[in-house]
Amino acid sequence: MDDRPDPRATAVIATPAFTELVRSRRRFVVPATIVGFGAYLAIIVVSGFTDVLSGPALGVVSWTFVLTVLVFPLVWLLTGLYVRRAQHWDELADRAFAEASVDAGSSVR
Template identity: 35%
Template sequence: MAQKEWIPSGASRIDFEQVADSDQFRQFLKRKRKFLVPMTIFFMVFYFLLPICTSYTKFLNTPAIGDISWTWIFAFSQFVMVWVLSAIYVRKANSFDEEAEQIIRDQLKGE
């Protein structure tokens, strides 16, 4: 896949230190962190809940549907959760990429 060209022609180089010091970039990082940290915490808790609950409790070993226990349902839900979180992340990461490119464009205009 071809990379999008977003650096204007005639721009000699990008001063990434200037970009990193800009208020616009700091706000961008804050928004990105505000999305990534809760999502990561949710994923880790949901992921480690299965081995913890199966090791230290008995409620997941009870039948849910016929002979299928809650453990199997919870384990299957983890696969679904991974696909859903991946789709959410890809969509959000694309918007983060566009925003980062816009920040760099704005910094280049300010040269």
């Protein structure tokens, strides 16, 4: 097996559009991951190790349950934002292929 990098991949990686794509994705993914995992971990830690959320919020429903249910819309929101941003990332990827003069449909290996 040949371990040399494919020149087409190297050409795409060297384009300004690819650099912008990587930066743009990182600017979204890192904060979104922190928010998503942060929400899960906060609920687990606060409800598991303190009594702060154990009180009733609505009748017999605890604050832990309410916050846990609110995680679902948060995940949907983050997913919707990701899908919306992914359209821009697809355009950047296409531009990177065009700048590198590489056919986007061809396989790298």
